[in-house]
Amino acid sequence: MIKLTNLEKVYSTSTIETLALNKVNLHISKGEFxxxxxxxxxxxxxxxxxxxxxxxxxxxxxEIDGSTVEKLADKPMANLRNEKIGFVFQSYHLINDLNVVDNVELPLLYRKGVSGKVRRQKALTALEKVGLxxxxxxxxxxxxxxxCQRVAIARAIVGDPEIIxxxxxxxxxxxxMGSEIMNILLDLHRNGTTIVMVTHDETLAKLTQRTIRLFDGSVVN
Amino acid sequence: MFKNYLKLTLKVLMRRKMISFINLFGICFTLTILLAATTIYTLMVVSNPIQKNLSNTLILNQVTFRDKEKQSMSSGPAMPYFIEKCVSPLKSEVKYISFCSAHCNAATIYLNNQRIDIDTRETDENYWKISSFTFIEGRPYDLEEIRTNPQTIVLCKSLKDRIFGEISVLGKTLKLNNKNYKIIGVVNDVPAIYKSAYAQVWYPYNYASYVSQVKDKNFNSWMYQVQIETKTRGSFDAVRKHFNQEVAKLTPPERFKQTEAELESSSQFVFKSLNDRNQWQTILIAFILLFSLLPLLNLTNLTVSRIFERSSEIGVRKAFGATKRQMAMQFVYENVLITCLGGIFGFIGAWLLLKGIDASGLIQLGNVNFSFRVFAYGFLVILVFGIISGFYPALKMSKLQIVNSLKGGIQ
Structure with a gap:
């Protein structure tokens, strides 16, 4: 589902170069947590x-679902994000000027052919799934x-992405609250969603199928 | 999606009330001034409803004589001798030549022992052909009446209503400067802004009779203006050329060596200090651009801060599938909405300002209605404002890396 090959990321300023990722090779299968x-x-x-x-x-x-993304233009890249991936951020990143249901509808706004009515219905279903x-x-x-985090999860799943x-x-x-959120993610996983979760919490990591450990930008396990 | 943008725009406006107020005030103030200036200009030059044939009309308002050294001069409205020598030869190549008072004359009416000062204008019969007055009742005087019954007048509606009320006044008599005049027509009021048309009472002027009485080479001062309606605007140059040739042939009065006179287009007549309407239009456009520049920069600056403040939102939207183009469009759309809102206030402000100018008597504008042209120009200015001030910041922010936007900064 997700394949990273010799991935490197360097953050550069005029004086310093920081190697954030160093030749990372990873493969995450469909439906894996x-x-x-x-x-x-x-x-x-x-x-x-x-x-x-x-x-x-x-x-x-x-590579996402077989497509190499580096050559993609802005529009297909945006479509790929919209259709395949849902994000849940630590600081939620909800839009404070929009109410809960409008926040959840957001990914569907950028999806072609989804009417306002369908958008609203899907958003309400997603909110129901997270109990909000x-x-x-x-x-x-x-x-x-x-x-807020449950709203963020509802937003991530409203478009039925394959990856969270x-x-x-x-x-x-x-x-x-943490375990409530984890339970929601586990539910999603049970329904076939591929999930990659960054965490500091060993207890939560143990609930996932596989743990990837990073040190100084390299995979160490 | 646009409904969502609209909701968001209103929320953004309400979130920072002070900044929103400054934003809207800047747009509103600029548009108020621009629209008022454009309306006055349009009323005076472009779409004068009374003088519809203005674009085909040349005006002779002043003749100047100078001595050889150009140290002394004498100038004033054209006198009969000058007209006979320089204007009459043009008759065959123009549509109408008309004479009217160069300025309004004051006259007095007594109504219930109360003195009313009014503005009158003497005109010939052609004056009514060049101008397009709206007659509520009656008609203008013709050449026959000027010759046989010069004690006839045309009134403006407000004066008629004030003196006689809401009744028909055709055939009634009005005492003006202690002389009785028969009313033969009533026209809609003419705002004072229309310099050659404005008056409250118009009465006949028998030019032919006057000319027949004056001696040859009479250069006495004469307070009449000559209006010449040409067959087409394209014939201006030919008419002017012929006129200038006649002026060159004219022998000026004693002690003067040179005669200067110009057939002015209507816009030159309105803006005498400049040579051509195009120059005025250029100045107006320059004024608009200059006047727009400051609020435009201010608006751009405020838009940049407003968008930067929402950097995280941009990151989120892009993370969930918004393209750069969609993001840029969103912010341009929001900006256009905000400028349109300011524009609505601007239209109201301009209307109030014009009403205020009219009420103050500074410039009599009459019933101010924004013409489609003014509305279209105003709307265009609003759109340009909204797009320009929103486009650059939107484009800049739409190009941000998502990860940087999510962190709330630009790198």
Missing amino acids: VSVMGPSGCGKSTLLNMMGLLDIPSQGKV NARTKHYPTQLSGGQ LADEPTGNLDSE
């Missing part, structure tokens, strides 16, 4: 960003951290 662990600054989020086509590798190749169908008209500032990339989805939550 993988966790990525490692100390802070080891390149976990960078790796996830590369998989999610949010950043451009300095070298190497990213009673808060559709609330704004993100009116929700708790756990609720979650960057420390429980990082800002207490353990109780």
